[in-house]
Amino acid sequence: AQSVTQPDIHITVSEGASLELRCNYSYGATPYLFWYVQSPGQGLQLLLKYFSGDTLVQGIKGFEAEFKRSQSSFNLRKPSVHWSDAAEYFCAVGGPFGAAGNKLTFGGGTRVLVKP
Amino acid sequence: DGGITQSPKYLFRKEGQNVTLSCEQNLNHDAMYWYRQDPGQGLRLIYYSQIVNDFQKGDIAEGYSVSREKKESFPLTVTSAQKNPTAFYLCASSIPGQGTETQYFGPGTRLLVL
Numbered sequence: 401a402q403s404v405t406q407p408d409i410h411i412t413v414s415e416g417a418s419l420e421l422r423c424n425y426s427y428g429a430t431p432y433l434f435w436y437v438q439s440p441g442q443g444l445q446l447l448l449k450y451f452s453g454d455t456l457v458q459g460i461k462g463f464e465a466e467f468k469r470s471q472s473s474f475n476l477r478k479p480s481v482h483w484s485d486a487a488e489y490f491c492a493v494g495g496p497f498g499a500a501g502n503k504l505t506f507g508g509g510t511r512v513l514v515k516p
Numbered sequence: 517d518g519g520i521t522q523s524p525k526y527l528f529r530k531e532g533q534n535v536t537l538s539c540e541q542n543l544n545h546d547a548m549y550w551y552r553q554d555p556g557q558g559l560r561l562i563y564y565s566q567i568v569n570d571f572q573k574g575d576i577a578e579g580y581s582v583s584r585e586k587k588e589s590f591p592l593t594v595t596s597a598q599k600n601p602t603a604f605y606l607c608a609s610s611i612p613g614q615g616t617e618t619q620y621f622g623p624g625t626r627l628l629v630l
Binding site (some may be wrong): 404409434436441442443444445446449490503504506507508509 | 520522551556557558559560561564574606607618619620621622623624626
């Protein structure tokens with residue numbers, strides 16, 4: 401069964417500092433990986449996705465993520481955080497062959513707080 | 517603008533009552549999904565539909581029902597059998613392809629029990 405673990409429930413970072421959010425997944429084949437961001441009381445917005453190819457993926461809002469197959473990880477990074485990046489971030493995994501109805505499995509989320 | 521709309525934004529349910537959450541999309545997507553979000557648990561899949569007049573149970577379907585009579589619409593009914601319905605409900609849609617395609621989310625409905 402596929403699963404996603406986001407080890408950090410909360411992260412506090414100073415504005416202008418770098419940010420890294422961890423994501424570890426379990427999937428029996430080549431995974432499709434996603435990062436979403438959610439502002440309080442809102443839906444989810446896609447930041448970036450990895451299907452194949454270059455393991456370093458660029459997304460919106462200055463975010464990037466690196467797929468490391470050997471570590472089963474897909475960590476999200478941003479070099480310099482802005483106050484508007486305060487939100488909850490979700491990592492998700494799906495499959496390449498339409499298995500299980502193309503279901504996405506989400507991690508528990510990491511809430512990011514930004515200090516001025 | 518294309519997108520997904522969910523209504524209402526807040527919904528109150530009395531004990532023993534069935535309530536229906538609306539989800540409409542004008543993205544021309546074939547697949548639609550319902551998720552439940554509880555604090556600290558991420559999103560869990562309730563039901564999904566890959567095509568009109570067909571839908572499948574997700575991981576936590578008990579106490580919920582859906583219909584898919586139109587491509588644009590995928591309403592979710594929270595029945596009285598769902599004993600703990602208080603949560604944030606998110607609808608999503610995607611284009612089914614060879615694998616897991618990107619899912620686009622609506623703004624959500626928060627369900628509260630009176």
